[in-house]
Amino acid sequence: xxxxxxxxxxxxxxxxxxxxxxxxxxxxxxxxxxxxxxxxxxxxxxxxxxxxxxxxxxxxxxxxxxxxxxxxxxxxxxxxxxxxxxxxxxxxxxxxxxxxxxxxxxxxxxxxxxxxxxxxxxxxxxxxxxxxxxxxxxxxxxxxxxxxxxxxxxxxxxxxxxxxxxxxxxxxxxxxxxxxxxxxxxxxxxxxxxxxxxxxxxxxxxxxxxxxxxxxxxxxxxxxxxxxxxxxxxxxxxxxxxxxxxxxxxxxxxxxxxxxxxxxxxxxxxxxxxxxxxxxxxxxxxxxxxxxxxxxxxxxxxxxxxxxxxxxxxxxxxxxxxxxxxxxxxxxxxxxxxxxxxxxxxxxxxxxxxxxxxxxxxxxxxxxxxxxxxxxxxxxxxxxxxxxxxxxxxxxxxxxxxxxxxxxxxxx
Numbered sequence: 001x002x003x004x005x006x007x008x009x010x011x012x013x014x015x016x017x018x019x020x021x022x023x024x025x026x027x028x029x030x031x032x033x034x035x036x037x038x039x040x041x042x043x044x045x046x047x048x049x050x051x052x053x054x055x056x057x058x059x060x061x062x063x064x065x066x067x068x069x070x071x072x073x074x075x076x077x078x079x080x081x082x083x084x085x086x087x088x089x090x091x092x093x094x095x096x097x098x099x100x101x102x103x104x105x106x107x108x109x110x111x112x113x114x115x116x117x118x119x120x121x122x123x124x125x126x127x128x129x130x131x132x133x134x135x136x137x138x139x140x141x142x143x144x145x146x147x148x149x150x151x152x153x154x155x156x157x158x159x160x161x162x163x164x165x166x167x168x169x170x171x172x173x174x175x176x177x178x179x180x181x182x183x184x185x186x187x188x189x190x191x192x193x194x195x196x197x198x199x200x201x202x203x204x205x206x207x208x209x210x211x212x213x214x215x216x217x218x219x220x221x222x223x224x225x226x227x228x229x230x231x232x233x234x235x236x237x238x239x240x241x242x243x244x245x246x247x248x249x250x251x252x253x254x255x256x257x258x259x260x261x262x263x264x265x266x267x268x269x270x271x272x273x274x275x276x277x278x279x280x281x282x283x284x285x286x287x288x289x290x291x292x293x294x295x296x297x298x299x300x301x302x303x304x305x306x307x308x309x310x311x312x313x314x315x316x317x318x319x320x321x322x323x324x325x326x327x328x329x330x331x332x333x334x335x336x337x338x339x340x341x342x343x344x345x346x347x348x349x350x351x352x353x354x355x356x357x358x359x360x361x362x363x364x365x366x367x368x369x370x371x372x373x374x375x376x377x378x379x380x381x382x383x384x385x386x387x388x389x390x391x392x393x394x395x396x397x398x399x400x401x402x403x404x405x406x407x408x409x410x411x412x
Contacts, residue, residue: 001120002048003041004091007034007059007104008078013212013345016362016381016397017320021058023211024104027305028285029224029267030251033211034059035067036107042070043110044117049073050094051104052087055080059104085176085185092173098123101166105211108223109165115202116167125193126167126200129160130208160201163208213345214318214360214378215352221302225265225283233270242274251288260292269305282315293327301358310369316356317373320363320381328370331358335375343376344394352376362397 011018017026024034031039034051041049049071053059060075076090088101098120102109112128119126176189193199209220225247232238233252242256246264250256254268259277262268266280269288274280278292282300286292290303293310301314306322312329319325333356335341341357342349359373362380368387373379378394385391386402395401 001046001100002050002095002097003046003100003102003109004050004052004088004095005034005037005102005104006052006084006087008052008054008081008087010054010081014214015345016360016378017214017318019363019381019397021056021062022054022104025058025062026217027287028217028221028302029228029249030269030288032062032067033105033107033220035063037102037104037109038067038071040107040110044113046100047071050076050091052076052078052090054078082181083183083185084187085179085189086181088168088186089173089176092177095170095173098167098169101168103164103211105220106163106165106209108207108209112163112204112206112208113165115204116165119200119202120167123169124167124200125169125172125190125197126202127190128163128165128208129201129203130163130205131203132159132161160203163204164210213343213350213352215343215354215357217302217318218300218316218354221285222283225267225285228265228267230264257294299333300356304363315358316354317358317361319361320365322363323361323365323367325367326369326371326387329367330372332372332374333358341375343378359391368402 007022007024011023014023017023020026025032051059051073053075055077057077074094078087078090116126116128172193175193176186179185179189207223209223210216211220228247228249230247231249233250233254235253236250238256239258241258242260244262248262248264248266250268251270253271256274257276260274261279263281265283267285268274269286269290271288272286272290274292275294277295279297280286284298284300285302287303287305289306291308295311296309297313299315301317303319304321307319309325310327313331315331315333317331338355340351341354342351357375360378364382365379367385370388371385372390374392377391379391380395380397382398383395384400388405389401389403
């Protein structure tokens with residue numbers, strides 16, 4: 001069997017973490033999302049993989065030989081982001097049988113695709129669906145008189161959404177090839193195919209993953225932590241005066257200092273340092289080589305590789321790689337009116353669906369002392385935020401932002 005992984009999109013709504021090249025290259029629990037997906041394919045005994053990437057070739061450059069071990073992987077470049085249909089057609093010369101198609105972050109494949117694996121033996125087209133009570137952020141799919149009807153229109157009623165995992169017979173590629181090339185040629189081909197062939201909608205009641213916006217990482221993080229067991233890695237040091245509750249995974253070489261309290265489920269990465277009297281709770285990920293300063297509280301957040309912090313509070317937030325946060329930082333994570341937090345994405349205000357949500361902080365950012373961020377604020381990559389500043393608006397990449405403070409001297 002062959003699996004085609006889609007990793008060529010611009011990931012523009014995933015800003016500021018799209019600077020990695022593709023959203024599937026974000027590292028969670030010590031491993032890139034696409035590497036988790038490759039593990040999932042191995043579990044399903046799928047050894048042939050085609051990865052469609054963009055012209056920057058960020059995926060092929062990032063995957064190590066260890067991450068590719070045991071798989072035969074072919075990389076195909078989609079020069080321009082012309083849609084899913086075009087990406088699939090680029091793979092046609094290398095596909096000789098029924099194959100699977102999925103987004104590169106769908107590492108839940110081995111858990112949700114068992115029924116699809118059975119159907120693959122019947123040379124039949126099938127797609128995985130899941131009922132959503134609130135389908136505002138998804139298109140929907142239905143079968144009417146045996147024919148497929150796909151709606152891109154968002155609605156707030158319960159409906160079956162397409163998960164993004166497909167089992168496709170090779171003859172589907174001929175139908176796709178005849179479609180007019182548009183951004184939605186793949187969806188149009190599914191509808192055309194259903195006019196002459198049966199299509200199975202395989203509904204799953206298991207949790208499935210979606211990754212459109214940065215805050216979707218929090219749900220993915222929860223999915224991972226639910227499956228993580230208590231562990232102490234090789235060379236990890238835990239103070240006798242540290243307190244650990246529940247399922248806490250401590251990776252190799254991590255250090256937990258006196259008075260630190262970690263309430264699981266939580267992940268502490270390789271060579272991370274958890275300072276004196278710090279608190280980590282609410283299902284947080286502290287990735288490799290992160291430094292948690294004394295008296296810092298981290299709640300339901302993801303701190304990516306190489307982040308360095310001092311004291312303060314990081315709640316329901318995302319912090320990009322190699323960011324430095326000085327003493328006294330506080331992330332506001334709830335609106336005064338208690339409504340769901342919204343984030344401005346590409347000029348549009350988008351609800352996170354979360355009552356509690358803090359900040360989205362890019363990579364290589366530096367904060368001075370006593371910085372604060374309001375709920376839903378996005379801070380771009382390589383920004384510098386001056387001391388005593390409350391950030392109340394989104395910041396682009398590579399800027400300096402500060403509150404001007406004037407000293408006043410009077411003679412007594």
